[in-house]
Amino acid sequence: MKALALLATVGPMDGSEDRSEPTxxxxxxxxxxDLAAFNLLMRQYERLVLVTALRLLGVMEDAQDASQExxxxxxxxxxxxxxxxxxxxWLYRVTVNVCHDAQRKxxxxxxxxxxxxxxxxxxxPQRAAVETERRRTLEMSLRMLSERxxxxxxxxxxxxxxxxxVALVLGTSEATVRSQISKARVKARDFLERYFRRRT
Amino acid sequence: MNCSDWEERIALHAGGDLPPAEAAEVExxxxxxxxxxxxxxxxxxxxxxxKEAHNEPLSPAHFPxxxxxxxxxxxxxxxxxxxxxxxxxxxxxxxxxAVALLVMLALRPGxxxxxxxxxxxxxxxxxxxxxxxxxxKIGGGRESAVRPHIRRVARRVVRANVPDTSxxxxxxxxxxxxxxxxxxxxxxxxxxxx
Numbered sequence: 001m002k003a004l005a006l007l008a009t010v011g012p013m014d015g016s017e018d019r020s021e022p023t024x025x026x027x028x029x030x031x032x033x034d035l036a037a038f039n040l041l042m043r044q045y046e047r048l049v050l051v052t053a054l055r056l057l058g059v060m061e062d063a064q065d066a067s068q069e070x071x072x073x074x075x076x077x078x079x080x081x082x083x084x085x086x087x088x089x090w091l092y093r094v095t096v097n098v099c100h101d102a103q104r105k106x107x108x109x110x111x112x113x114x115x116x117x118x119x120x121x122x123x124x125p126q127r128a129a130v131e132t133e134r135r136r137t138l139e140m141s142l143r144m145l146s147e148r149x150x151x152x153x154x155x156x157x158x159x160x161x162x163x164x165x166v167a168l169v170l171g172t173s174e175a176t177v178r179s180q181i182s183k184a185r186v187k188a189r190d191f192l193e194r195y196f197r198r199r200t
Numbered sequence: 201m202n203c204s205d206w207e208e209r210i211a212l213h214a215g216g217d218l219p220p221a222e223a224a225e226v227e228x229x230x231x232x233x234x235x236x237x238x239x240x241x242x243x244x245x246x247x248x249x250x251k252e253a254h255n256e257p258l259s260p261a262h263f264p265x266x267x268x269x270x271x272x273x274x275x276x277x278x279x280x281x282x283x284x285x286x287x288x289x290x291x292x293x294x295x296x297x298a299v300a301l302l303v304m305l306a307l308r309p310g311x312x313x314x315x316x317x318x319x320x321x322x323x324x325x326x327x328x329x330x331x332x333x334x335x336x337k338i339g340g341g342r343e344s345a346v347r348p349h350i351r352r353v354a355r356r357v358v359r360a361n362v363p364d365t366s367x368x369x370x371x372x373x374x375x376x377x378x379x380x381x382x383x384x385x386x387x388x389x390x391x392x393x394x
């Protein structure tokens with residue numbers, strides 16, 4: 001549990017997110033049903049949840065649906081979460097689980113047009129097309145991974161959690177995380193290498 | 201040691217997941233093995249590409265959309281909760297009033313035994329006499345059609361024999377029980393045409 005507490009102090013991903021634990025006041029008000037206080041709580045963690053969901057699902061619309069579900073779960077479990085004292089760790093765990101459920105539901109169709117929802121904003125259409133293609137490829141390299149490998153890679157390499165924190169979020173051992181992360185990295189590298197070799 | 205045995209450790213090393221001693225060992229191997237150097241540089245490049253692609257900020261417009269959906273859902277839940285809470289409160293209130301009325305009726309002096317006896321007598325006594333009295337008052341001359349053995353549905357019997365009149369008079373039923381101290385009068389308003 002000590003390691004999970006570290007999650008609260010992990011640095012901001014885009015420099016815009018405040019992942020410090022919520023003030024007791026806003027948490028208590030949200031528990032009492034104050035939606036304005038809960039809105040503040042969501043603002044504090046929305047980037048963590050939406051970005052993680054987007055990295056796991058690859059499509060903005062699905063990521064928004066998943067984020068909505070995560071926050072509804074948070075509202076309904078505020079008492080339990082507040083008692084545990086580690087909201088960030090809880091949110092990572094629930095986001096991963098919700099995304100796994102979503103992936104199972106929509107297994108059939110795998111659109112990658114959203115390519116991480118990171119729209120290339122550029123005036124040059126040719127450059128934009130190249131950029132979009134590159135994003136699609138990177139997104140596809142994540143899709144080649146199993147659910148577990150993808151979650152480990154997203155949490156460790158993209159979210160920047162430590163191996164110990166990833167193990168706690170996913171409810172597994174550090175040895176398993178290390179094994180999965182190494183496999184995930186090798187698979188992603190193989191995919192990207194094959195892709196770029198074919199292109200050149 | 202075969203190079204494939206190094207693969208896992210090189211992959212961990214690429215992400216900085218090895219303790220210093222193991223990391224030094226991997227670096228030593230990489231200096232000696234060209235194949236593993238290619239693997240290591242490929243891993244580092246692909247990781248850098250992934251991180252770069254995913255580090256770009258999201259459009260700020262995506263966040264309020266999620267918040268708005270969550271708040272709308274919660275407001276709807278709260279409204280539903282309030283509605284059911286009001287319904288529960290009304291239910292409890294009505295139940296309390298009903299219980300209070302029953303208690304008041306039961307505690308009224310001199311009424312409780314009569315009610316009890318009345319209930320019993322309705323199934324035992326033959327109310328021929330009172331029904332006759334009623335007929336006399338309403339239509340006259342047709343009381344003989346009333347059969348005493350269907351007294352439990354006395355109201356229906358009376359209504360079946362009431363002449364079809366356009367002048368609605370109150371209907372009076374008098375039930376005499378086998379207890380001479382208990383006589384039940386039942387007065388009911390009749391609608392036109394009944």
